[in-house]
Amino acid sequence: MNISARNCLKGTIKSITRGPVMAEIVLDIGNGVQVTSVITAKAADNLGLKEGKEAYAVMKSTEVMIAVD
Template identity: 85%
Template sequence: MKVSARNCLKGTIKSVTKGPIMAEIVIDIGNGVTVTSVITAHAAENLGLKEGKTAYAVMKSSEVMVAVD
């Protein structure tokens, strides 16, 4: 797989929660860190996303905001 995004984190799918339109995908990237994504249920089905499968969290953004209390 080749992708232009700078942030591509490999992990294992921890959970897939499908709704009628959207699906929430939680990817364990190690050391107790997870990344959660919400994608269409159709995309989740097409990708064959299932618990335990290897997947990549790919993030591409022109801006990352940082906040503190």
């Protein structure tokens, strides 16, 4: 994965709370630290996000995105 954002935190998806349009993703990055991001439900589907899967919290400016390999 190549991306312009310099702040990427690898973790494990702890939970996914889905709504009709948006999904809240909680990523456990270790040592009791969690990062939460809200993305579209379609993006969560396209990324194949599932609890227990490894993913990245990608931060650029004030935005936190989720990425996978």
